[in-house]
Amino acid sequence: MTIGRSLGVALVGLDGHVVNVEADIADGLPGYILLGLPDAALSESRDRVRSALVNCQESWPNRKVTVSLSPAWLHKSGSGFDLPIAVALLAASTQLPIDRIDGVLFLGELALDGSLRSIRGILPSLIAAYKAGIRTAVVPWVNRLEAQLMTEMEILPMGNLSQLLRWLRLGEREIEQELPLSIENEEEIFDFSDVAGQSQARKAAEISAVGGHHVLLIGPPGAGKTMIAQRLPGILPPLSREEALEVSAIHSVAHGLSTRSALSACAPFVSPHHTATRVAMVGGGSHVIRPGACSLAHRGVLFIDEAPECGPGVLDSLRQPLESGSITIARSVGSVSYPAAFILVLAANPCPCGKFTGRGRNCTCSAQQVRRYLSRLSGPLMDRIDLRVHVDALSRVELAQTDLGESTKVIQKRVQDAREIAAVRFKDLPWKRNAEIPSRALRTSFLPERAGMNYLHAALDREQITARGLHKVMRTSWSIADLEQHRLPTLADVEMAYELREGTRR
Amino acid sequence: MTTHNKTIGEFGEKAVADFLILQGATILDRNWRIKEGEIDVVALMPTGVIAFVEVKTRRSYAYGHPLESITRDKALRLQRLALAWLVTHKCFGRDYHIDCAAVLIAENGSHSIEYRAEVL
Numbered sequence: 001m002t003i004g005r006s007l008g009v010a011l012v013g014l015d016g017h018v019v020n021v022e023a024d025i026a027d028g029l030p031g032y033i034l035l036g037l038p039d040a041a042l043s044e045s046r047d048r049v050r051s052a053l054v055n056c057q058e059s060w061p062n063r064k065v066t067v068s069l070s071p072a073w074l075h076k077s078g079s080g081f082d083l084p085i086a087v088a089l090l091a092a093s094t095q096l097p098i099d100r101i102d103g104v105l106f107l108g109e110l111a112l113d114g115s116l117r118s119i120r121g122i123l124p125s126l127i128a129a130y131k132a133g134i135r136t137a138v139v140p141w142v143n144r145l146e147a148q149l150m151t152e153m154e155i156l157p158m159g160n161l162s163q164l165l166r167w168l169r170l171g172e173r174e175i176e177q178e179l180p181l182s183i184e185n186e187e188e189i190f191d192f193s194d195v196a197g198q199s200q201a202r203k204a205a206e207i208s209a210v211g212g213h214h215v216l217l218i219g220p221p222g223a224g225k226t227m228i229a230q231r232l233p234g235i236l237p238p239l240s241r242e243e244a245l246e247v248s249a250i251h252s253v254a255h256g257l258s259t260r261s262a263l264s265a266c267a268p269f270v271s272p273h274h275t276a277t278r279v280a281m282v283g284g285g286s287h288v289i290r291p292g293a294c295s296l297a298h299r300g301v302l303f304i305d306e307a308p309e310c311g312p313g314v315l316d317s318l319r320q321p322l323e324s325g326s327i328t329i330a331r332s333v334g335s336v337s338y339p340a341a342f343i344l345v346l347a348a349n350p351c352p353c354g355k356f357t358g359r360g361r362n363c364t365c366s367a368q369q370v371r372r373y374l375s376r377l378s379g380p381l382m383d384r385i386d387l388r389v390h391v392d393a394l395s396r397v398e399l400a401q402t403d404l405g406e407s408t409k410v411i412q413k414r415v416q417d418a419r420e421i422a423a424v425r426f427k428d429l430p431w432k433r434n435a436e437i438p439s440r441a442l443r444t445s446f447l448p449e450r451a452g453m454n455y456l457h458a459a460l461d462r463e464q465i466t467a468r469g470l471h472k473v474m475r476t477s478w479s480i481a482d483l484e485q486h487r488l489p490t491l492a493d494v495e496m497a498y499e500l501r502e503g504t505r506r
Numbered sequence: 507m508t509t510h511n512k513t514i515g516e517f518g519e520k521a522v523a524d525f526l527i528l529q530g531a532t533i534l535d536r537n538w539r540i541k542e543g544e545i546d547v548v549a550l551m552p553t554g555v556i557a558f559v560e561v562k563t564r565r566s567y568a569y570g571h572p573l574e575s576i577t578r579d580k581a582l583r584l585q586r587l588a589l590a591w592l593v594t595h596k597c598f599g600r601d602y603h604i605d606c607a608a609v610l611i612a613e614n615g616s617h618s619i620e621y622r623a624e625v626l
Contacts, residue, residue, distance in 0.1 A: 027622050027623070027624075027625070028622060028624075028625045029573055029576050029581060029606060029622070029625045029626075030571055030573050030574045062571035062573065062574065063622075064625075
């Protein structure tokens with residue numbers, strides 16, 4: 001009786017579970033049984049592992065092979081178990097000394113020639129393994145950058161199975177390399193100086209970056225709505241190491257960090273097309289629950305162009321993550337929570353033809369069509385949006401101006417200064433951004449100046465805003481005050497916040 | 507099947523029978539054939555259990571391990587054939603097991619036997 005053991009990780013959302021891979025080789029007809037609720041990709045591991053072993057001049061046991069992945073009740077998916085299965089098999093057929101396998105995590109998909117292919121979710125897998133007390137991990141060479149973010153563990157990147165076996169048998173490693181570990185901040189950033197005019201929208205973007213307020217941009221086609229939204233991540237302060245790890249983990253699970261560098265400090269920018277489904281927006285899937293656009297935009301910006309064209313219910317599915325900063329998806333295989341704290345930026349045309357701007361002379365829509373168009377954005381959703389800005393078509397005066405607007409760098413500096421002021425104010429408090437101040441705290445300890453409050457109470461008396469609207473305006477006014485370096489929001493700050501909330505044209 | 511392969515098969519079955527006799531077994535039947543198929547060797551083992559043996563003979567591993575050619579369907583057929591043999595010979599209810607033997611004939615004419623008991 002021979003049994004080989006090794007360790008792998010099964011991911012459920014961002015949570016990893018360490019899986020004991022056991023291989024038993026028994027007398028009987030040659031056969032292979034894989035136990036432990038494998039999905040289709042995992043069931044195919046048999047043929048990959050076999051070819052890889054044979055092509056690395058290892059012998060395949062022509063006997064009855066039983067591989068068990070425990071805990072047995074947990075659904076396992078993906079090709080990341082190829083490597084632990086191969087190692088357990090070789091250990092079972094006593095082709096490997098077992099002392100070096102002990103306590104080492106193996107991750108990787110095997111190619112037929114024995115080379116190691118990349119897998120998704122390396123980072124969350126390593127985090128789970130670390131929490132379970134594992135300190136050494138073998139990962140595919142192609143995933144090494146992502147894996148080395150886990151500095152607390154010894155990471156052994158391997159290019160192919162032969163390299164790994166040489167290490168397991170002889171303790172030799174071919175390539176010794178230490179990669180520089182620094183927070184990268186060099187992704188291509190769109191610059192705000194490209195945007196001509198649009199002073200109010202620029203201001204709104206800045207306020208949004210300071211306090212984490214959601215934005216609606218209304219304007220005709222070609223006015224620069226998309227340009228402004230694309231430049232919003234650039235003025236957000238760089239992500240801290242913890243935040244960058246969190247964001248990388250989500251992107252790793254979603255698509256193996258193919259679209260984002262491993263430790264990028266840039267806030268992500270995600271812009272799903274308006275035909276996106278609810279599942280694409282919030283995440284889902286029947287076997288493996290994958291993060292959706294709102295989780296990919298975690299700590300960054302979720303931009304939805306042509307928002308009124310979105311399918312029914314798609315935008316409203318964002319209401320829960322907007323409220324709680326995370327999304328819980330329940331399916332038959334289990335329920336999974338992904339973080340989803342993002343700044344929502346919606347862009348919309350003023351009417352179906354898009355020309356209802358200025359005096360609206362060229363607009364071909366009926367008055368009813370115009371009224372209906374923006375009402376496709378539901379009331380509860382609009383209620384969560386603090387800044388509503390009209391982005392009007394540029395006049396020739398604005399276009400003719402040769403001096404460029406402020407650059408991203410200048411604005412980001414201001415945003416960062418404002419965030420620091422807020423950080424001092426919120427020291428010892430559980431929230432960090434102005435948009436997150438609970439209403440109770442707003443009424444007790446974070447009141448604007450008396451004149452500002454009087455202005456808001458007057459609006460409340462005239463039934464121009466609701467109680468919730470009043471709180472929203474107060475939060476925005478704090479962001480404006482931080483930008484202007486006022487100790488308390490002044491009357492002017494409150495007025496501006498009110499105008500931005502109501503979408504009043506200047 | 508060509509005569510050549512048939513000769514090889516017969517050689518393997520004979521080799522396995524001799525091997526079993528050396529183990530102290532009594533050969534009860536050889537190449538028992540009905541419509542559904544054939545049992546290569548039936549032997550009464552020293553333990554008193556009846557063994558039904560499927561023999562696979564090869565001259566190289568070029569086409570994989572000989573026992574790999576026993577598919578699930580074939581294994582199930584062996585099971586049915588074994589029961590049929592027991593019924594025909596009024597032994598139904600006796601303990602039995604199904605074994606497989608792989609015979610590899612080397613180029614110099616010598617052979618090796620890999621015997622796996624109780625494969626089903």
